[in-house]
Amino acid sequence: MTYDPASANPLAGNPLETREDMGRALLDLFDPLLPYFSKGNARVRLDGAGAHFDRAAADLEGFARPLWGLAPLGAGNGRFEHWKRFAEGLANGADPQHPEYWGTVNGRDQRMVELAALGFALALVPEKIWEPLDGHARNNVIAYLKHARQFDYADNNWKFFRIFVDIALDRLGADFDRSLTRQYLEELEGFYIGDGWYRDGNVRRIDHYIPFAMHFYGLIYSKLVDDDYAKRYRERAVLFAKDFKNWFASDGATIPFGRSLTYRFACAGFWSALAFADLEALPWGEVKHLCLQHLRWWRDKPMTNRDGILSIGFGYPNLLMSESYNSAGSPYWAFKAFLPLAIPADHPFWTSKETAPEAVAVSPQRHPGMVMIRAGGDVVALSSGQENLQMRFGTEKYAKFAYSARYGFSVEADERNFAGGAFDSALAFSDDGLHYRVRETNAEAKIAGDVLYSKWSPFKDVSVETWLVPAAPWHIRVHRINTPRALQTSEGGFAIAKRDFDLDTLSVEAGAAHVIGESDFSGIADLGSTVTRTGLAQKALPNTNLIVAKTLVPQLRGEIPAGETVLITAVLAINDPQAVSGAWMKRPVVPDIGALEQQVREYGVTVSAIVAPGQMP
Incomplete structure (x- = not known):
């Protein structure tokens, strides 16, 4: 048989419209893990690839992360036949005398991350994984958790793990x-910027960790604990929702941006x-x-391996x-999406009719330094540029000019291959x-x-000023170098x-290039550079783009002399191959640099993302 990657996706064919559909999706995603549980059920090892932490911590990750959905x-009284595995695994993993002991936490440790999932499950479903334990096992679990919490957690969303x-x-x-x-609740307050937005630590970046970490944990806290912090978390989430809804395209795709x-x-x-x-x-x-x-x-994404394991x-x-911290069990943080299974079927989340939020054509967002624009079925985030100099491909993940829900972004495969670089956005x-x-x-x-x-400066002796301007379905870039x-x-x-088979259309000329695929058009045009x-x-190297394995990228290439050069560029990408005779022929108006300078001078405010504490401009 010919292997069909999409058919190996456990979500294939699921309408995902009801509570029952979501429950089935969770079990279909979990079941492929069963053969990889260890004999004592404390570890789940999925492949031989490594992360920067030890194998025992990676095995704990594989065991614990599914609990974000299973708990x-x-x-919610959903059917699950393997709670005994988790109760036994909890007892054995926390037992220093057992061969499957997870290892002792010493300093900042990946185990701290995974213990948050265990803490969540113990708080939410103690009858499933705590009450079946005998006194000796319970003492081991308590001792393990108490030992871990005495260490200092990383100065970011990790503080929620101890909470x-x-x-x-x-x-x-x-x-x-x-x-x-x-103490940690108060220290987390230091990451709050305003308008519902956080920073994930003393860093110059604001990414998906804000919704799927800071707000996610804060909202769970607000359900399990009733105090002033819970009230703050709820108030901030209401504010944040108004911005974050604009990160999602009509087909459900969100803008891939940042790490993890x-x-x-x-x-x-x-x-x-x-x-x-x-x-x-927002309305339910x-x-x-x-x-x-x-x-x-x-x-329909080929996101799993042949056996249905999330890759x-x-x-x-x-x-x-x-990332260096991605083990084979890491992708199961995806199970955070299954929290609604805890609420009853008569909750308005489940009984309400689905309604798409009103599409906002242009949405400026100061805190991440982005301007969201909608074109066709896509959402594009024009980005002022953030910073991640510590992680692999941090530049591609944070500092491109634009990020698309439909086209994602690409990482480069070889920093010594200028001729073959993708350089998308x-x-x-x-x-x-x-x-x-x-x-x-x-x-x-x-x-x-x-x-x-x-x-910004690509070299110490080279300076670049960049202006990004929406002109939907286009966007314009002006660079003064x-x-x-x-x-x-x-x-x-x-x-x-x-x-395959070179079925795509590739067109190049002086000052412009465009490519046409099966469903999409992408083009770049010079609007009057000096x-x-x-x-x-460009036929980009394979496996560089996040969404599809093989891509085409239209580029403009040329040499600039010593002195000052101005590049003015218009970029268009849309899921319409016929755009070549439509939008592509309607180039946007060339902006006036003087007017752009004046607009920034009079109305410009510093992007929150680059104003980390201690780094005020």
Whole structure:
């Protein structure tokens, strides 16, 4: 038989419209894990690839992460036949004398992350995994949790992990130092920016960790604990929902941006957490639609291995885009999307008719430094540029000019291959024709209405000012470059799917390039730069794009001289192959740089994402 990757997806064929559909989806995703449970059920090992932490912690990850979905299923009286596995695994994993002991926490440790899922499950369904334990096993579990919480957790969303352990300890009647709980709740307050937005630590980035971590944990907390922090979390979630809904396209896709995208439909976790917390931040029909439509988007993606195990990757198995902390069990944070299984069938989340939120054509968002624009069925985030210099491909994940729900983004496979770079939504410079530099961080980043401005340097002696302007379905980029020496440049549009047998249309000319695939058009055009650039239809290296494995990227390439150069670029990508005779022929109006400068000067405010504490501009 010919292997069909999409048919191996456990969500294939599921309408994902009802509570029953969601419950079936969870079990269909969980069942492929069963053969990989260890004899004592404390570990789940899925493959031989490694993460930066030890194998025991990775095995715990495989055991614990499914509980983000299974615990709500149990709390909602859903059918699940394997609770005994989890009770036994909990007892054995916390027992220092058992061969499957998870290992002792010493300092900041991946185990701290996974204990949050255990704490959540112990608080939500103690009758499933706690009450079956004998006194000796219970003492081991309490001792394990109490030992872990004495260490310092990372200064970001990790602080919620100890809080979840503490909620469990409180529910189980354990004696522990509650002042530590209060300390972390207060320290988390330091990450709040305003208007519902957080920063995930002392960093210059705001990504999906805000909805599927900071808000997700805060909303669960607000359901399990009644205090002033719970009230704040609920108020902030209402504010955040108004912005975050604009990150989702009509087909349910969300804008892939930042790290940890292998968690996939955890991106729906915010909407799921609103349901769990009984918080109608938007009309229930809209919350339900945003949650279920996102899950439905994943139904035809080849996101699993042959046996139905969620792979590391995004739209398909792809280790290239992964983080060093991604083990084979990491993708099961996706189960955060299943929180609504905890609420009863007569809850308005389930009884309301799905309603798509009103489509907002342009949505400026100061805190992440983005301007969301809708075109066709896509949502594009123009981005002022954020910063992640610590993680692999942090530049591609945070500092491109645009990110698309339909076309995702690409990571580069070889920093010594200027000729073969994808450079989608990026401007690359090379001084030797081999190596290259792109935007990695900003000296300045401002938003002025719907215009974004940034100042950055690809080399120490080269400065670039960039303005990004929406002109739906196009967007415009203006770059003013000052360099003491000649440089080669390459600027890319959006990457679209490439077909086999060279069935696609590739067109290049002076000052423009476009590519036409089976369903999509992507083009880039020079609008009047001070130098001449030539079009190129780049066949990107495979497995570089997050959503599809093979892509085409239209580019403009050319050399700039020493001194000042202005590049003005228009970019269009749309799911309509006929756009070549439509929108492609209607180039946007060339903006006036002086007017852009004045707009930023008069109305520009600094983007919150780059104003980390201690890094005020």
